[in-house]
Amino acid sequence: MRMDARKQDILLAIITDYIATAEPVGSRTIARKYRLGISPATIRNEMADLEDMGYIEQPHTSAGRIPSELGYRYYVDYLMKRQELTPEEEGLIRKSYHQKVRDVGEVIQRTGQLLSQLTKYAAMVLPPKIGTSRFKYIRLVQLGFEQAMLVAIMDSGTVHHRIIDIPRGITSEDLETISAVLNAKLQGRTMDSIKLTLVKEIYFELVKHKHIIELAMELLQDSLTRQPEDRIYLGGILNILNQPEFHNVEKVKTLLSLLEQESLLCNLLADDVGKEGVTVRIGREIRCRQMSNCSMVVATYRLKGKPVGSIGVLGPTRMDYARVVTVVEHLTKNLSRALEDLLGGWDK
Amino acid sequence: MRMDARKQDILLAIITDYIATAEPVGSRTIARKYRLGISPATIRNEMADLEDMGYIEQPHTSAGRIPSELGYRYYVDYLMKRQELTPEEEGLIRKSYHQKVRDVGEVIQRTGQLLSQLTKYAAMVLPPKIGTSRFKYIRLVQLGFEQAMLVAIMDSGTVHHRIIDIPRGITSEDLETISAVLNAKLQGRTMDSIKLTLVKEIYFELVKHKHIIELAMELLQDSLTRQPEDRIYLGGILNILNQPEFHNVEKVKTLLSLLEQESLLCNLLADDVGKEGVTVRIGREIRCRQMSNCSMVVATYRLKGKPVGSIGVLGPTRMDYARVVTVVEHLTKNLSRALEDLLGGWDK
DNA sequence: TGTTAGCACTCGATCGTGCTGAGTGCTAAA
DNA sequence: TTTAGCACTCAGCACGATCGAGTGCTAACA
DSSP: OOOOHHHHHHHHHHHHHHHHHOSOBOHHHHHHHSOOSOOHHHHHHHHHHHHHHTSEEOSSTTSOBEEOHHHHHHIIIIIOOOOOOOHHHHHHHHHHHHSOOSOHHHHHHHHHHHHHHHHSSEEEEOOOOSTTSBEEEEEEEEOSSSEEEEEEEETTSOEEEEEEEOOTTOOHHHHHHHHHHHHHHHBTOBGGGOOHHHHHHHHHHHTTSHHHHHHHHHIIIIIITSOOOOOOEEEOHHHHHTSGGGOSHHHHHHHHHHHHOHHHHHHHHHTTTTOSSEEEEEGGGSSOGGGTTEEEEEEEEEETTEEEEEEEEEEESSOOHHHHHHHHHHHHHHHHHHHHHHHGGGOO | OOOOHHHHHHHHHHHHHHHHHOSOBOHHHHHHHSOOSSOHHHHHHHHHHHHHHTSEEOSSTTSOBEEOHHHHHHIIIIIOOOOOOOHHHHHHHHHHHHSOOSOHHHHHHHHHHHHHHHHSSEEEEOOOOSTTSBEEEEEEEEOSSSEEEEEEEETTSOEEEEEEEOOTTOOHHHHHHHHHHHHHHHTTOBGGGOOHHHHHHHHHHHTTSHHHHHHHHHIIIIIITSOOOOOOEEEOHHHHHTSGGGOSHHHHHHHHHHHHOHHHHHHHHHTTTTOSSEEEEEGGGSSOGGGTTEEEEEEEEEETTEEEEEEEEEEESSOOHHHHHHHHHHHHHHHHHHHHHHHTTOOO
């Protein structure tokens, strides 16, 4: 059995209708709503074929058909039509990105908000990856006798800080010295590139200040190379609860328990970092059993051409792919541009 | 009609049972489970009295009784017995606070986790209030030609940063100058205390550097005095969904939509900051209509004796007050102590 | 006077039943 | 090849009967 134009029309009609109504679609409905010029009986025959081919399925004998994962896949790959944003929506996006920002986090957050607002599903945004951003400025500030704060500003506009213990004898001047050396050696390097050779260099630089070298080394080894825990923007979870597929509390609970595991989400999002364009994962294509009735739409944003993070939407498999793909595409571009504007001129 | 010992016993039994089972309690159940030495019939009479007095109510004619808000209030005020933590739980807390921390945020987060873990309800923690913490160190770092990063370390261990625009002519040295003046003038001051007189002082200090004074002033007026948006730790929402009162999706939705409004929660928590001991708000005592079937247990933690933030638990009105109050009390003390250990020695 | 046993009554929850309507597959005619 | 017609299926819903937990009242009892 081969797919032909009429089968495609019918499959498209079924998926369109199901996405809109969340109800199984019958042959009658299609004949009435989508003027394909054929009768319900004919449609029934074709639907039987489509079911054999695995594109649609029947929840029970006396119900209409719903798309299978394969059906959605076919839809996304071949049938889906681009859906432009309305001028109002375009305006909303533009306005949002034209506001003054004080922080990269703010850009991330705004993107996430737009994403969930425009799609009505849950939105996820992975902030610029720390490993690939470059040190811009590092400083140790003495706090008490035994503690100091390490502050590092990265060229991705993020600031990292942590409290570190210092031996009692260390003075503010010692910390200045270490700060100066670290600055000189690390400026412009990425976290990932702090290798042994570099550590050695710093070692020799500091060897004249014997008493602080221990601290400096420990600091490098431990504080800087240990990745901070993954953070992620997650919003619009409420949207997803409005979807009829989450009308039962058990489903809500499993979903929420997944969404609480940030690191899991980070991995899911990170999987597609670097791919061109928008990636759609349908149902079990997300490698996560409890999300088998969900789909994800993910795209990578870039800074100076290099992929640094990604944004994604999570919704039921019955999601409005056409719309979501358009929105994700748009926002990826806008986010890349916004970051470029904010951070592009930082190379002094 | 007056409350007597037997009525108290019965009320206590009803509330205890209802907290444990979430089912209306009948006279028979009480006679069977709680050996009060009286028959169901007598209990029925007393229950009728308790209902007249407003401490319990009947969901419908042929059901048992459930505590009213007034009943819970009476329970919390007069009947509730202290409930000690098990040695395992004590151990868990101790272990958690003995881990090395890199950041005040980490202490906050750990407290929140413990709170939700130990109570099985939702936990909220308000981080140390920024307005009352003192500047420890301020610095402007040039990023590009037109942007700089302002970093401020507070003695509450938090770090604030934001990107600011600078006029094109400003050099790194100018920024150093401003940094130095800001440091000298602001160190040890609180955000709240940055008043006009202080601003004037800084003005005169910088008057010799005419070209940067504009920037510095703007910075003070705008960046520093404008409060950053409220942050709050919120966790264990999943716990609360396991409570039978949230078995219907509508309730879950209204609750989640409330919990998404962080500023609202902050206000609720902040209401009780400064009060001694643990505050219990039952049902409509939380001034928030949509939370009328919830209760909050809140306590203030301190740094050097001064209240700086608060921690709280949110659960259904039918919550295990005895346990929650104990846990909140414990964690408040532990949190205060942990912050003291971390930040206490920072006065140089 | 306070306590208790007995009894009639109430009412939510549960379960079975039958009906309805949307939808199908099959057959035979166009 | 398409379509009209028809028998069949089955989830969802409304209806009614039954069940049982729990009450309030009354009368007897200590």
